[in-house]
Amino acid sequence: MSERKNDDFISYELQEFKLFEPLFRWARKKSLWIVAFCTGCGGIEMPPLATARYDFERFGIMPNPAPRMGDLFLITGYVTPKTLKRIIITYEMMQDPKYVLMHGSCPINGGVYWDSYNVVKQLDKYIPIDVAIAGCMPRPEAVMDGIMEIMRKIEDGTADGWKRYKENYEYYRKNQDELFGEGWREKDARRWLAWI
Amino acid sequence: MANLEVPRELREEAKAHDMYLHPIDKDTYELFFGPQHMATENFSIILKMDGNRVEKAIVNPGFLHRGFEKLAEQRPYFTNIALLLRICVPESDVPENIYSMAVDEIVGWEVPERAIWIRNVVLEMARLSAWMFWIMGFGNEIGLYTAGQWAAAYRERFMRLFEELTGGRVYHIYTVPGGVRRDIPGDRWLRQLRDTVEYLKGKMRDFDDILFDNYIMFERTEGVGVMDKKFALKHAVTGPNLRAVGVPYDVRKDDPYYLYPELDFEVPVLKEGDSLARVLVRRYEMEQDLYILEQLLDMGPPSGPYMVKDPKLKNLPRFKVPAGDAYAHVESTKGDFGAYVVSDGTHKPYRVHIRGPSQSHGVTVLEELLKGARLADVPVILKTLDNCPPDIDR
Amino acid sequence: MDMNEKPKVEEKVQEVPEVEAPKLPDTKEEKLVAEILKKAPYAEGSVRRERRVEFKVPADRIKEFLELASEKFEMLIQISVVDWLKEGEFELVYQLWSVSESVHAFVKTRIPRENAKMPTVMDIWPVAETYEREAHEFFGIVFEGNPRLGPFILEPREYEKHPLRKDFNMIGYVKTIYGEDFDRYDESKTNYVI
Numbered sequence: 177m178s179e180r181k182n183d184d185f186i187s188y189e190l191q192e193f194k195l196f197e198p199l200f201r202w203a204r205k206k207s208l209w210i211v212a213f214c215t216g217c218g219g220i221e222m223p224p225l226a227t228a229r230y231d232f233e234r235f236g237i238m239p240n241p242a243p244r245m246g247d248l249f250l251i252t253g254y255v256t257p258k259t260l261k262r263i264i265i266t267y268e269m270m271q272d273p274k275y276v277l278m279h280g281s282c283p284i285n286g287g288v289y290w291d292s293y294n295v296v297k298q299l300d301k302y303i304p305i306d307v308a309i310a311g312c313m314p315r316p317e318a319v320m321d322g323i324m325e326i327m328r329k330i331e332d333g334t335a336d337g338w339k340r341y342k343e344n345y346e347y348y349r350k351n352q353d354e355l356f357g358e359g360w361r362e363k364d365a366r367r368w369l370a371w372i
Numbered sequence: 373m374a375n376l377e378v379p380r381e382l383r384e385e386a387k388a389h390d391m392y393l394h395p396i397d398k399d400t401y402e403l404f405f406g407p408q409h410m411a412t413e414n415f416s417i418i419l420k421m422d423g424n425r426v427e428k429a430i431v432n433p434g435f436l437h438r439g440f441e442k443l444a445e446q447r448p449y450f451t452n453i454a455l456l457l458r459i460c461v462p463e464s465d466v467p468e469n470i471y472s473m474a475v476d477e478i479v480g481w482e483v484p485e486r487a488i489w490i491r492n493v494v495l496e497m498a499r500l501s502a503w504m505f506w507i508m509g510f511g512n513e514i515g516l517y518t519a520g521q522w523a524a525a526y527r528e529r530f531m532r533l534f535e536e537l538t539g540g541r542v543y544h545i546y547t548v549p550g551g552v553r554r555d556i557p558g559d560r561w562l563r564q565l566r567d568t569v570e571y572l573k574g575k576m577r578d579f580d581d582i583l584f585d586n587y588i589m590f591e592r593t594e595g596v597g598v599m600d601k602k603f604a605l606k607h608a609v610t611g612p613n614l615r616a617v618g619v620p621y622d623v624r625k626d627d628p629y630y631l632y633p634e635l636d637f638e639v640p641v642l643k644e645g646d647s648l649a650r651v652l653v654r655r656y657e658m659e660q661d662l663y664i665l666e667q668l669l670d671m672g673p674p675s676g677p678y679m680v681k682d683p684k685l686k687n688l689p690r691f692k693v694p695a696g697d698a699y700a701h702v703e704s705t706k707g708d709f710g711a712y713v714v715s716d717g718t719h720k721p722y723r724v725h726i727r728g729p730s731q732s733h734g735v736t737v738l739e740e741l742l743k744g745a746r747l748a749d750v751p752v753i754l755k756t757l758d759n760c761p762p763d764i765d766r
Numbered sequence: 767m768d769m770n771e772k773p774k775v776e777e778k779v780q781e782v783p784e785v786e787a788p789k790l791p792d793t794k795e796e797k798l799v800a801e802i803l804k805k806a807p808y809a810e811g812s813v814r815r816e817r818r819v820e821f822k823v824p825a826d827r828i829k830e831f832l833e834l835a836s837e838k839f840e841m842l843i844q845i846s847v848v849d850w851l852k853e854g855e856f857e858l859v860y861q862l863w864s865v866s867e868s869v870h871a872f873v874k875t876r877i878p879r880e881n882a883k884m885p886t887v888m889d890i891w892p893v894a895e896t897y898e899r900e901a902h903e904f905f906g907i908v909f910e911g912n913p914r915l916g917p918f919i920l921e922p923r924e925y926e927k928h929p930l931r932k933d934f935n936m937i938g939y940v941k942t943i944y945g946e947d948f949d950r951y952d953e954s955k956t957n958y959v960i
Contacts, residue, residue: 213408216436217461217762220542223508224531227524241409258921259407259414259435266408288455291446292439293929293936294920297944313542355943357923434919441904442930605840605865608893619865626868627817699818699861699870701843712846712861725846727861735896765919 204247204273205330208323211246212239213266216253218279221316230316235323243269248326253313254282254289255296257355261364264352267303267341274338275330277322278308287312301351304337304344400427405750407435412754415734415761421747429742431735437765444724448689449475452721454545456711459726459762461542462505465498466704467726468547470711473629473700475549478693478715481682485674487551492630493565494537494546495702496665500572501530502705503658506758510651511583513751514592519583526575529568536561551679562669569665576659584655593647597741597753600645607740608732611707612657613757616650618643623703631671637664647756654705654758692719706730706758728763735764795819795869798838806831820872828875829885832860839864839871842891845898847905851932854879856907860887877907886911904930 214222225232226239240246243266255263267274281287283299290297299305306329309322329335341348353360403419406412414435420428440459444452456471457464469491476483483491504527511519531541536557538544546553556562583589599609604617614621622639624632640656642649684691695717701710707729714723734757741753799811799819809831810822823831839862848857853876860873877884886909887894898909899918906928909915917925927934 211408215414217458217542219413220461220505223505223520223524224528227508227521229525229528243408254438256435256437258437262407262435288458289438289443291937291940292443293924293927293939293943294437294439297940315541434921437919439929439936442934442936446936606892608841608843608891610841621865626865627870697872699872701870708843708863710843710861712844712859714848723846723848725844727844731844731896731900732893736893 201331201333205327206236208235208237208248208275208327209240209246210237210248210250211243211266211270212241213243213249213263214252215255215259215263216251216280216282218250218252218313221313221319222250222252225316225319230320232320232323235327237323243267244271246270247274249274249276250279251276251283251299252279254280254287255299256294257296260296260299260302261356261360264303272338273335275306275326275335276303276337277326278305279314279319279322281310281312284308284310296355302348302355304340304348306335306337403747413761415759415764417738417742417750419742419747419750424746426742426745426747426750429739431739433734433761433764435765436762440726440766441724444721446720448719449691449693449721450548450688452724453548454543456724456726457543457545459728459766460704460706460709460760461762462760463498463502463704463706464543465494465547466702466709467711468544469495470700470702470709470726471713471724472547472549473702474698474711474713475693477698477700478696478713479549480694481550481680483551483680484677486555486676487678487680488630489668489671489673490552490556490678491547492632493665493668494544494552495630496661496668497530497533497565499661499705500658500665501527501534503654503661504530506654506705506755507579507583510755513755514589516583516586516588519579522575522578522582526572529571533561533565533568536564548679550682550685551677555678556673562673565665566669569662569669573662576662579655584652589651590648592749592752593651593756596647596749597745597756598644598646599737599741601643603740604645607737609707609737610729610732611703611705611758612653613650613707613733613737615639615641616643616653617645623701623708627701629700629702631668635664635667637667647752650756657705690719692717693721701727704729706760706763707733709763726763726766728760728766730758730760730763733757734759734761794867798864798867798869802835802838805834814872817868818870818872820874823873823875825875825877825884828858828860828873829887832873832887833890835862835871835873836890838867839869841865842887842894842897843870845894845901847901847907847930849879849905849930849932850876851879856882856905858884858901858907882907884909888912904928906931 224230249267249270251263278284278299282289282295286295286297289295296302307322307326309318311318326335400420400422403421404416405419406416407414416432416435418430418432419426440456443455447455452471453468456467459467504523507523508520511517511523534544535541538546599617601617601619604614604619610621618641620639620641625639637660640653640660642653693715695715697712697714699710699712701708709729710727712725712727713721716722738753738757738759742750745753795813795817799813803809803811808824808827812820814820841863843861843863846859846861848859850857855876856879858875858877862871862873884907886898888911895912895914898912899914901907902909902915903918903920903925927939929936
């Protein structure tokens, strides 16, 4: 991954399929699968969202444990450096196009844990974010609103975090290495996933 | 899949650092269970597997560590309530209550009767909503999704009541040292609570049919993760897990607080010590909790203030607590939840130490119980121990 | 006048526990304390209130004492560490619970902060392994005989700092790692808003 340069990535929206792009966007919008990596305390509002009272399956959203099949990455609360390593690896394992929804005040600026030694303060320095929902905890209605927002953005084509990650990979990589120290992928991540 | 082969030099380098790249050899391999797994909830177990059997389990917590105990030393006494309740997410009233009880004891306050009644009702509501959450998790683990859907829906009733009482769905910031933050909204709320209790009582039968009396549940849990009495006591197992091995220890009976000495309830005890016994103890306790709430509602809220009257409380950020220390604990659905608060006479606590039940259930006990279990039993053992990772990490 | 008044006040303060003390020998707590102190004369014991007793034990005999106490107190609930920076000491509080007697005991001992060492109590209560790992991680106390000391909850970088020690400057550490732009000042721009 480190050898990738800014100019040699291919165009994601292939010219031949330009005509079908609105159809693809509509299809992506209507079948968002969530990577079930409920980080932090916001994970407790996922069951109400998924069940009878606020049933999000009516929007085509489904929790799914495998990152390879996920479209939407929900970050549901504060992120510690130990989790952030896993988040980055999981995010990189997801297939394009992929979207990130950030949930709660803590990943935005630290929230209540603004002076904690073990909570990441600004998550968008390390991975690109498409939509952020403020509040602690955000009510399920707020999360629904965030999901509607990301659907709107997918339709517009403005949910482009995955493109930004590739274009600005060096920036994100620099921030990640600053936080974890050089070579964390080789030291830690290779232990979880030998083929990285 | 061809590139799954690990280069030899990498393998050697890893071995030099005491890391094994899986597969270790032909039959044994290392499996990383979590944190990206629904059953573990931000908690990772490194399983050394031999085929389908777990040979050795190493618990790797710390994904939720926020340094609460350090942060609590930086904040004034009353501000800490808004912080410490985040330790136990499904049952956030428990950390509020133990911290408030410990501070009450150091200051030497007599908490008003009305506040005690409200605190007791809130704790029992929190217990019931945590039971519902547990049924949801457990039902999903063993594939009985209907029970999970129902339980999450019934939990919403408690969420709505909590919202009316405190203003928050999950985090209530309600119990404070000296009483509670505000009064109960009125008789309508009490009527709604009674309706909810009645409603849930009627639904226990349905839960029996679909989950607790279900052949699938028996098959999945019987004889899985067995512990005996001596092991449980040496490993400081508390709560329903201890009562499932035949020790009738319940903080509400043995170290009574609030109105529990006046209430009539039983402590269910089974002696098999396997996952099935742990599940059934929880089911009986749920019934007892409904019964306790009913009694509390029959008693009715005593009249009087809901907060201690103390001139020191006028300047809350500078509210000083005399030097001393106290330990308070309550019975949560997960076990014995305790707080040790040390004050040095200033307006910030000198040390707050929270004891979560999962500190013993989730590390040594889990590692021992997982030895020899099948891979499919790992989530069952995790859920029947009711492991809550934020307790371990804090 | 002041010289005369002061002793009177002290006398009054001393009198109050003396009046309360004779009530206690009948209670189960007092019997328990007397029984344990009979076997362990080196310790100090007192009854704090109903179902709470307290022991103060010198650090070099703690293991002996806990072995003795484990007959009555079946469970080790927690090992709390308090860092008394001014005295230069760590206070270890072994919180024990007796299931048969329903009594909670604080067993307190003090060790110097520099090169803090304690014998492990894993062989009495296996669960102590977790508590000791945690105390080692956050305070740097070495429990001799515990094989699993090392980074447990924290990452190696934070583990080296032992963050719950009182001399760990949290705000300074956070600023060096996450940058200084907190924007958490009050109106005077001098104090942080918590």
